[in-house]
Amino acid sequence: FVFNEINFDNHEQVVFASEAKSGLKAIIAIHNTKLGPAMGGCRMWNYATEAEALRDALRLSRGMTYKNAVAGLPIGGGKSVIIANPKTDKTPALFEALGEALERLSGRYITAEDVGTSPSDMAYVAGKTKYVAGLGDRGDPSPFTALGCFVGAQAAVKHHLKRDSMEGLVVALQGLGHVGYDYARQLHAAGAKLIVADIDQASLKRAQEELHAEVVGINEIYDVQADIYAPCALGATLNPDTLSRLKAKIVAGAANNQLATADMGEVCRQKGILYAPDFVINAGGIIKVCYEYMNTPEDGMDAHVRRIGETLAEVFARADSEGLPTSVVADRIAEARFKN
Numbered sequence: 001f002v003f004n005e006i007n008f009d010n011h012e013q014v015v016f017a018s019e020a021k022s023g024l025k026a027i028i029a030i031h032n033t034k035l036g037p038a039m040g041g042c043r044m045w046n047y048a049t050e051a052e053a054l055r056d057a058l059r060l061s062r063g064m065t066y067k068n069a070v071a072g073l074p075i076g077g078g079k080s081v082i083i084a085n086p087k088t089d090k091t092p093a094l095f096e097a098l099g100e101a102l103e104r105l106s107g108r109y110i111t112a113e114d115v116g117t118s119p120s121d122m123a124y125v126a127g128k129t130k131y132v133a134g135l136g137d138r139g140d141p142s143p144f145t146a147l148g149c150f151v152g153a154q155a156a157v158k159h160h161l162k163r164d165s166m167e168g169l170v171v172a173l174q175g176l177g178h179v180g181y182d183y184a185r186q187l188h189a190a191g192a193k194l195i196v197a198d199i200d201q202a203s204l205k206r207a208q209e210e211l212h213a214e215v216v217g218i219n220e221i222y223d224v225q226a227d228i229y230a231p232c233a234l235g236a237t238l239n240p241d242t243l244s245r246l247k248a249k250i251v252a253g254a255a256n257n258q259l260a261t262a263d264m265g266e267v268c269r270q271k272g273i274l275y276a277p278d279f280v281i282n283a284g285g286i287i288k289v290c291y292e293y294m295n296t297p298e299d300g301m302d303a304h305v306r307r308i309g310e311t312l313a314e315v316f317a318r319a320d321s322e323g324l325p326t327s328v329v330a331d332r333i334a335e336a337r338f339k340n
């Protein structure tokens, strides 16, 4: 690939790590460590080319810097990618080799599970280095992500609909997984009505029975009459097609990379849709993982996750007063913290 065509965006350090015996081919991207050691998950994916893997590592590590900075955590941003098929290529030796590569970085980057990897894979990494978080021994971060989404939705409702309660609001929720189901439960408990979509029939049935949710098809979720759209499954669901269909005036969900392209933030603003920036509202999980890794007393953790609501209120107010998309304001809040 052509080095000059890669957008490095001030990455501090990018390491290629390989080991023939285990077959490890990995890229570790450290974007920024001004606020602390870089933290971010390890993705395992069958990338078609090294350039594709590098681009993903650069993009994802940069995203972690912004997310961690806005969440008020004492960590920077990084990410690693293993170039291999997560279904067929996993071995203990592969993850041990990754652990050795992290050890050589002396703690400048701390990894965790991500798409394609699991806490049990990370246990092998932990055999070779202490620079690995979220081993799952103290619980799943998803409920904290869900809590952040719920308080974020409350902040959005207060700002945009001038309401203090969720009672009677309709939420179109996409994806009843680890985060989505817990978020749905909190919305239901607060009196919201749920319209849900998922590809998993068992989750849908459970939501119908337990949460009185109405089920629609995976392509219909963008068209339903709702107050809030809560994407909790896929990325890039805010695009020209969906934004021409959505009736909801608030987007508040856990999915990563919701904007198909950066300019969709401005499209939301022009349409009067209040978008809770994904990396702000979904930071509950990384807050939990960071507390756990740093052995921070967990009595302050719930309050820290709930501050996501206050941060979003600040983002929304600034976006109004400065006439900017919420996504741009959130970026600027992050940059003020990690840039000099």
Ligand code: NAI
Binding pocket: 141, 142, 143, 145, 174, 175, 176, 177, 178, 179, 180, 197, 198, 199, 200, 203, 218, 232, 233, 234, 235, 254, 255, 256, 282, 283, 285, 286
């Ligand atoms: P998950 O894999 O447990 O849940 C995803 C759900 O979406 C599953 O129920 C799946 O069947 C459903 N789904 C898949 N394709 C769909 C489609 N086309 N339409 C509707 N539903 C579909 O994942 P999890 O952990 O709940 O995460 C959800 C999202 O939140 C992901 O985008 C993830 O990256 C993001 N996220 C998760 C965090 C966490 O703590 N788990 C932290 C930050 C972000």
